[in-house]
Ligand SMILES: Nc1ncnc2c1ncn2[C@@H]1O[C@H](COP(=O)(O)OP(=O)(O)O)[C@@H](O)[C@H]1O
C-alpha cells in the first residue's frame with residue numbers, strides 16, 4: 001500500500017541544512033499496524049507528514065497504492081487527504097469555535113456531503129468513540145482524552161484506508177492514553193492501515209511492527 | 224462544498240472573532256456612510272437650486288438693462304439706455320408670444336405704521352406680477368395696477384412684513400407710510416418662504432410707476448416676460464431683443480432664460496457632487512486598507528486553521544472560498560450598516576433643514592456598495608491567497 005523509495009526531507013536553516021529524514025525506504029502493506037519510535041528530533045513527525053500528504057519529500061519517491069504522490073496536483077493531494085487518509089495530531093487540532101459535532105463534520109463539509117447525512121455520520125462517529133452525549137460541547141468543555149477522541153472520530157468519519165497518528169497519547173494521562181489506544185485498535189477495522197508515532201513502549205507493543213528512527217534514518221525494524 | 228455551507232462556515236468564523244469582525248465592519252460602514260451622506264448633500268444642493276429656479280417659473284424671459292457678453296452670469300457694466308415701463312408695454316403689445324409682461328422696480332425703504340417701522344425691499348410691480356410669479360394672496364387682493372396706469376397709492380404686504388408691522392392687527396384698509404408717501408394696504412400675501420437667499424415674505428408691493436417716482440428712478444430693475452411654453456423661449460427672446468434694439472437704437476439689454484442659468488448652476492453643482500463622491504471614495508479606500516490589515520492579521524492568526532482545513536482535505540480553492548465568503552459577508556454587512564447610518568444622517572439633516580432636499584442619488588448607493596464589496600473582497604482575499612497555497616504542515620506550524 002505504501003512504498004517509500006530513498007525518501008529525504010531536509011530544511012535549510014540559515015546557512016546549514018537540517019536533514020530531518022534521510023534515505024528512508026519502506027514498505028507497509030494494507031491492514032498493517034505499525035509503530036514508529038525514536039528520540040525527539042529523529043524525524044518521526046516529518047516522515048508521518050510525508051506519508052499523510054501534508055508535506056513533500058525533498059527527494060525520493062512516495063507511492064501510495066502504486067501511484068507516485070509526487071506527481072499529483074494540489075487538488076489531487078487534497079482529494080487523497082480527504083478520502084484516503086485520516087490524521088490524528090498530538091495537539092488534537094480541533095477548531096475551538098466549533099462543537100465536537102461540527103468538528104467531526106468538517107471533512108464531510110469539504111467533501112460536499114449533504115447536511116442531514118453529515119449530522120448522522122458525525123453522530124455515529126462520536127458514538128463510536130464513546131462521546132455520543134458530547135456532540136454539542138466545544139473543545140474547551142472537554143478533557144484532553146475526550147478531545148483526542150473527537151479528533152479520532154473526525155479522522156475516521158470519511159472512512160480512510162490509512163490512519164496516521166502522531167503521538168496521539170503524548171499529551172494524555174495514562175488512563176486516557178489506554179482508552180485512546182484501545183479505541184484506535186478497535187477502529188482499525190477491515191484492512192485499514194494504522195501508523196502510530198509514539199514514545200511510549202506500552203503503546204508501541206500493541207503494534208505488529210516497530211520502526212525505530214534516529215537522526216532521520218530507519219535504524220532497525222522489529223516485527 | 225455548497226454555497227450555503229460555505230457561508231455558514233464563514234459566518235461561524237466571523238462570529239468567533241467578534242472584535243476583528245466588528246472593526247472591519249465598522250471600517251466599511253464609515254466609508255459607505257460617508258459616500259452616502261456626502262453625495263446626498265451634493266445632490267441635494269443641486270436639486271435645491273434646480274427647484275428654486277423652476278419655482279421662479281421655467282417659461283420666463285428676464286430682460287435686464289445693460290449688455291453682458293455671456294448669458295447665465297450676473298449682468299453688470301454701464302447701462303446705456305433706461306429700461307422703462309413703456310418698453311414693457313411695447314413688448315406686451317408688439318411681441319407675439321409674450322403672454323404676460325411684468326415690469327419690476329426695486330428699492331429698500333422703511334415702512335411705518337403707527338410707532339412701528341420696518342425696513343423692507345419695496346417692489347414696484349403691476350397686477351401681472353402675481354400671475355407671472357405664481358404668488359397668492361392670503362387676505363384682501365393684489366394690486367390692480369396696469370402698465371397703462373401704473374400709479375396709485377395702494378400697497379400689498381408680504382406675510383412677514385405684515386406680521387412684523389401689525390402684530391396680529393388687521394392691516395387691510397390701514398394707511399402705512401413709506402418715505403414721504405402714504406399707502407393704503409389692500410392685501411396681505413400668503414407665506415412663500417425663502418428662495419435663493421431672498422425672503423419673499425419680508426417685502427411690500429406698490430404700483431410700479433409710483434415706485435419709480437418715489438425712488439426717483441428712470442430705469443426698471445427688470446422685466447419678466449412669460450411665454451406659452453419652453454419651446455418658445457428662443458423665438459420670443461429674439462423678438463424682444465429686436466424690438467428693444469429698435470426702441471433704444473442700440474443693442475443694450477440682456478435677455479436671459481431660466482434654463483441657461485439653471486444649466487450653468489446644475490453643471491457646477493454636478494461637479495461638486497462628483498468632488499464629494501471622490502472625497503468619499505478616499506474614505507472608502509481607507510476603509511479598504513483597514514479591511515486588508517484586519518484580514519492580514521486574520522490570515523496569520525489563522526494559518527493553523529488553514530493547515531487543519533487542508534489536512535482534512537479542503538482544496539486551496541475551498542479554503543480561499545471560505546475567506547472570500549468571509550470578506551463578502553464583512554463588506555456587505557458593513558455596506559448595509561453604512562447605508563443605514565448614512566441614510567439616518569441624511570434624515571437628521573433634512574429634519575434640521577427641511578427646505579434642503581438632500582437624498583443620496585441611486586448611482587452613489589450602487590457605486591458605494593460595489594466599491595465596498597470589491598474593496599472587501601480584494602483586500603480580504605489577497606492575503607489569504609498565499610496562505611492557502613502552503614503545504615498543510617507549513618501552515619500548521621502557524622508561523
Ligand atoms: N520547519 C522546519 N524547519 C527546520 N527544521 C525542522 C523543521 N521541522 C522539523 N525540523 C527539524 O527536523 C528534525 C526532525 O523533526 P521532527 O520530524 O519533528 O522530529 P520528531 O517528530 O521525531 O521529534 C528536527 O531536527 C527538527 O528540528
Ligand SMILES: [Mg+2]
Pocket residue numbers: 044045046
Ligand atoms: Mg514529532
